[in-house]
Amino acid sequence: MSNQTQSDTAAGRPTEGRPPEDTNVRIDDITKVFEESDGGEVVAVEDLSIDIRKGEFLVLVGPSGCGKTTTLRTVAGLESPTEGAIRIQGMDVTELDPRERDISMVFQNYALYPHKTVRENISFPLEVRSFPKDETERRVEEAADLLGITELLDRKPSALSGGQQQRVALGRAIVREPAVFLMDEPLSNLDAKLRVQMRTELNELHKRVGKTTIYVTHDQAEAMTLGDRIAVMNDGQLQQIGPPQQLYDRPTNRFVAGFIGEPPMNFLPAELDSTGDGYRVRTEAFDFDLPREKAALLDESGRSPDSVTLGVRPEDIDDASLVESGPNRARFEPYVKLTEPMGSDKFLTLTPEAGEGQELTARVSPDSDAEEDETTTLSANLEKVHLFDDRTGDNLTR
Helix, strand or coil, X not given: CXXXXXXXXXXXXXXXXXXXCCEEEEEXXXXXXXXXXXXXEEEXXXXXXXXXXXXXXXXXXXXXXXXXXXXXXXXXXXXXCCEEEEEECCEECCCCCHHHCCEEEECCCCCCCXXXXXXXXXXXXXXXXXXXXXXXXXXXXXXXXXXXXHHHCCCCHHHCCHHHHHHHHHHHHHCCCCCEEEEECCCCCCCHHHHHXXXXXXXXXXXXXXXXXXXXXXXXXXXXXXXCEEEEEECCEEEEEECXXXXXXXXXXXXXXXXXXXXXXXXXXXXXXXXXXXXXXXXXXXXXXXXXXXXXXHHHHCCCCCCEEEEECHHHXXXXXXXXXXXXXXXXCCEEXXXXXXXXCEEEEEECECCECCCEEEEECCCCCCCCCEXXXXXXXXXXXXXXXXXXXXXXXX
């Protein structure tokens, strides 16, 4: 793991030794190794440490196989860590069964009992714990009212839509009144429109309930809209943790930069030349002098990389005729291979010359006159570009 990544990993652990007073869940140097049938080993999670605050909505995000679900299952007690510990409300729960951890979990499949009514599904976790009947009824009614499903309490799951079934699954978790909610891709079975609606409802629900929530998803847009903080994982390691905007504006490495943001960041091989008082960046698409602030950050990194990659987000490129020119903008004239009108934006697929060279994407104003199979004049915002070390992947200008 690079020094840059280690620095950001430490952001998940604000203090050494004793956790801060508002910590509700501490993932403490967790490593999880699975043994394969041929005798080999797979490291699913490696040296992961995160302190999660009381009432915080933390999202674990990353590609398939990155270790996010294994991490969640370890917190839940469904997996035992090979090394490390899990602490909830200051108590070491590493060796405790799931039911002893004061957590509620919502799974990707809603796991509703088809023969039970909504009321019976929601009340089930209280009944198995022998809660008094009047207390059970009170909690079920409160959860149903909170989720807007009171009128559905006497229906069976087969009579519900996907969104309604999801609310029932949430209701079953809420009635437990746990210390921590764990959610494993709970919206992945819904259609795109309903997913957006349920994201809004989850946000509102979290504000009203105020419980610590750990949420797993592979969808970076879901992570950006839901999380107080986002923990980006890859190959079992924590890459960066922080508020959504911080990860978007100041990605610690190329992986995070490419994973966060839609459409993804453009990456262009670049040459970096010292000009005495700054740096000149040369790419196949355009050349420019690195802005002073970025040059200062590059100097602070203490690196003299042999080769770098330029990163520029599609939304930081626009039609030159629609933005003001200035010293921190670079004009260039690419060939427009494809246009995609999206209503509020227009996406352009570009190449340096007609159909040749590396493609890049621009997200320009819908008022742009750019047309397919023509050359157009665009302007890149140099204050928003990044330079990545090709050897380590570290962001040298964050």
